[in-house]
Amino acid sequence: MNAIQITGSNPQADGTWKVGYNATYEDSLHIEGFVYVPQEDMDNMRMRDLPDYVSNKIVSELSKGSPSIDSVGTTDDSVTVKAE
DSSP: OOEEEEEEEEEOTTSEEEEEEEEEOTTSOEEEEEEEEEHHHHHTSOGGGHHHHHHHHHHHHHTTOOOOEEEEEEOSSOEEEEEO
C-alpha cells in the first residue's frame, strides 16, 4: 500500500466504530471503503495508529481469497459485486 487516508470515523449503535478510508497502491490501484473497529481497540490506540490498523485489516481480509460472486452490476463509473 502506497498511502492510506482515514476519511472519517463514526460510533455505531452496536459499540463499534465505522472507519472510512481511501487507499492507493504504487500501480495506481485505488480502493475505498470502511472497516468496523471494536470500541476496545479504539480505546487502546492513538489516532495516529488508526491508518496502520486499517491497513492491516484490509490486508488480512484480502488475503483470505475471493468470495463466490453472485452477480456483477456496472454503471458508467462504478462496479458492484454481490457475493454470497
